[in-house]
Amino acid sequence: MTTTTLSTFDAAGFESFLQERQEPQWLKEMRQQAWNQAEAMQWPERRHEEWLRTDIRMFQINRFGIPSSVASDVEPEQVAEAHQLRAGVETAGQIETLDSQIVNASLKETWKERGVLFGSLEDHCESQADLVREYLFSVTNTEHDKFAALHAATWAGGQILYVPRGVVIDEPLHIGSVLSGGGTDTTHTLVILEEGAEATLLHECNCLDPSASGLHLGGIEIIQKPNSHLRYVNLQEWGHKTFNFAMQKATVDRDATLQWTLAAMGSQLTKVNQSVDLVGPGANSQVNGVMFTEARQHIAYHTLQHHKAPNCRSDFLYKSAQQDNSRTVWRGMIKVDPEAQKTDGYQRNDNLVLSSNARADSIPGLEIEADDVRCTHGSTTAKVDEEQIFYARCRGFTRKEATRMIVSGFFQQIFDRITIDSVRDALGDAIARQVREYD
Amino acid sequence: MNHILKIEDLHVTVGDKPILRGVNLTIQHGETHALMGPNGSGKSTLGLAIMGHPGYEITGGKIHLNDQDVLEMEADERARAGIFLAFQRPMAIPGVKMADFLRHATTNIRRPDRKEGEELIPMREFRKELKDRMAHLRMDVEFARRYVNDGFSGGEMKRAEILQLAMLQPKFAILDETDSGLDADAVRLASESIAEIGHQKMGLLIITHHDKLLEHNPPQFTHVMLGGRIVETGGPELADELHENGYDRIRKTYPEAEAANQEMLAEEATA
CATH class of the missing domain: 3.40.50.300 (P-loop containing nucleotide triphosphate hydrolases)
Incomplete structure (x- = not known):
């Protein structure tokens, strides 16, 4: 626990946050503008469609501080121990943060020599000002709501991955974001793949104390130039009293492919907007998601597959399981612009409700303005079948073993899409940890 | 006895x-x-x-x-x-491979006192035994990789039950x-x-x-x-x-x- 007084999310707090940082003028202005926007905005209310199912009255931002650069007394080893995706993986580089402060950032020389940038976004605002200015907040909308504006004003630490034209990074890169008890993380992740570039990015969010509170106000921006290929994995295991708000968006150009796999396991309350824009002909995205909730967790994802160009393909599969009194919300949309002919869009969300008090809201949506497209969507919600459990018990499985097996079977379809062993293992472990016994 | x-x-x-x-x-x-x-x-x-x-x-x-x-x-x-x-009428368990299901079941039956989380029969050893059994029952090895009873025909389900009988030896x-x-x-x-x-x-x-x-x-x-x-x-x-x-x-x-x-x-x- 740090004893330093942190800047709070108010005008004075923001002022001292700005003062404390030695940042270029353009960035200070950008932050100030976003702050002014945030000040002018109300907190979202339940009458807003996006917040209809997500109640944030319990959230009080004044309980949290804006990330500061005051040194923490947490040892770097503790941060490293929290990571799960690195086991057995030879990485090209890694970035570790604690409460939005960079603890460690490294990239192999061979990739540095080839012009790859991978490190603290803060630092690159100085050293690569032109590049960062061009792309920072070019993809996500900082005016979407008060959370988005606050993130744009107070983001700290952050990561940038820039892969130059034609460079293929054949080892995964790793980002580990860690929250301490009561900490705030406002990480912004900026990924830029130039034409023909390739990379795999493993990005995980963990906590030092699973039961402690915390705040994440985050943003992810992915920019893929033509014919680039990105595999991006997000594992979110924030503590179960953490509030998690994020805007995450990718823009995928001609013949580029994006495989984005995420697992949302942690937090008390999550509200994420995840979007993929397909902006060049032949762009291809595959989004895979796992949500698994317990106790009183609430995880809400609003997703968009936006076809802006012809001949693009978007594949989307979320599998969600809910136990205890928890709830997940998925509201999905495939949007096809008039010029996006020959679109192939797929969207599916399956839910496995494990307790009578748990709830799954699953709302697919299509908005199609082109006339020559193929778009399908589906949503299923089922309970664990007692007959399945009995069958397994007749083969010697305990009730818990049977439930765990059925739940991991339910998620198998996602596992089948994951090609990285460490990711499959970490996800499998995370799911197994979360399964409890049912009567 | x-x-x-x-x-x-x-x-x-x-x-x-x-x-x-x-x-x-x-x-x-x-x-x-x-x-x-x-x-x-x-x-x-x-x-x-x-x-x-x-x-x-x-x-x-x-x-x-x-x-x-x-x-x-x-x-x-x-x-x-x-x-x-x-x-x-056997139950389907989608996403769970027959081989994994049987390995866990066989371990539990052979070691009735096994606690949750304890080691299963070693994979290699189990695979060999399963393969032998299946050959004996004239079953395609591919069967073991399919999900338990998922999309099985009526006949395949019954064959699968016999395979389980063979493995579990009750x-x-x-x-x-x-x-x-x-x-x-x-x-x-x-x-x-x-x-x-x-x-x-x-x-x-x-x-x-x-x-x-x-x-x-x-x-x-x-x-x-x-x-x-x-x-x-x-x-x-x-x-x-x-x-x-x-x-x-x-x-x-x-x-x-x-x-x-x-x-x-x-x-x-x-x-």
Whole structure:
């Protein structure tokens, strides 16, 4: 626990946050503008469609501080121990943060020599000002709501991955974001793949104390130039009293492919907007998601597959399981612009409700303005079948073993899409940890 | 060791409807029993009640495996004690590979005291055993990689149940219409397989409508169930008679049981 007084999310707090940082003028202005926007905005209310199912009255931002650069007394080893995706993986580089402060950032020389940038976004605002200015907040909308504006004003630490034209990074890169008890993380992740570039990015969010509170106000921006290929994995295991708000968006150009796999396991309350824009002909995205909730967790994802160009393909599969009194919300949309002919869009969300008090809201949506497209969507919600459990018990499985097996079977379809062993293992472990016994 | 599965005056209800009305049956290890009877007489209920299906309430009677009170045990404890049911309608478990399912099941059955989370049978060792068993049963190895009963044809499900029987090697096995949905060749293969796996090595209770499954498994005892009771017990000749002449004689000889049977069928139809 740090004893330093942190800047709070108010005008004075923001002022001292700005003062404390030695940042270029353009960035200070950008932050100030976003702050002014945030000040002018109300907190979202339940009458807003996006917040209809997500109640944030319990959230009080004044309980949290804006990330500061005051040194923490947490040892770097503790941060490293929290990571799960690195086991057995030879990485090209890694970035570790604690409460939005960079603890460690490294990239192999061979990739540095080839012009790859991978490190603290803060630092690159100085050293690569032109590049960062061009792309920072070019993809996500900082005016979407008060959370988005606050993130744009107070983001700290952050990561940038820039892969130059034609460079293929054949080892995964790793980002580990860690929250301490009561900490705030406002990480912004900026990924830029130039034409023909390739990379795999493993990005995980963990906590030092699973039961402690915390705040994440985050943003992810992915920019893929033509014919680039990105595999991006997000594992979110924030503590179960953490509030998690994020805007995450990718823009995928001609013949580029994006495989984005995420697992949302942690937090008390999550509200994420995840979007993929397909902006060049032949762009291809595959989004895979796992949500698994317990106790009183609430995880809400609003997703968009936006076809802006012809001949693009978007594949989307979320599998969600809910136990205890928890709830997940998925509201999905495939949007096809008039010029996006020959679109192939797929969207599916399956839910496995494990307790009578748990709830799954699953709302697919299509908005199609082109006339020559193929778009399908589906949503299923089922309970664990007692007959399945009995069958397994007749083969010697305990009730818990049977439930765990059925739940991991339910998620198998996602596992089948994951090609990285460490990711499959970490996800499998995370799911197994979360399964409890049912009567 | 000589094991005994003993069922005494077993009464079972579903909801508040009586299904079994006093079943008595003793099976010694190594014996083969055929259980026959018209539809709705309670044969499947007996199998599920022996395994401890939560939907079947035991309102009277006892089941003992040697000196163990089976009715006090959970379904998985019964399985670990050595009782097996080949389901008439096996459940699909999507996303779980047959091989993984069986590895876990086999470990639990062979090591009844295994705690959750303890090591399973080593993968390599298990794979070899499974492969051998499957070859023996003339099953394609691809089968092990498929999800448990998911998208299986009726015949494939029954083959899968026989494979489980072979792997788990129970003391007592109840085979509930393991021949239904199979063509003549497949029934013959099933009959041979069951004989090979279980004949004289287990106590077998074979529930069937047809004589083909019994071809390689001649029963020492044939039981006829009607209206939730075993009304007649005989040798192999009783099975032959029923195959040839049907249940008319039985129905006439036991009018009360027949009335109960009709009542149960009528209730099933309205439910």
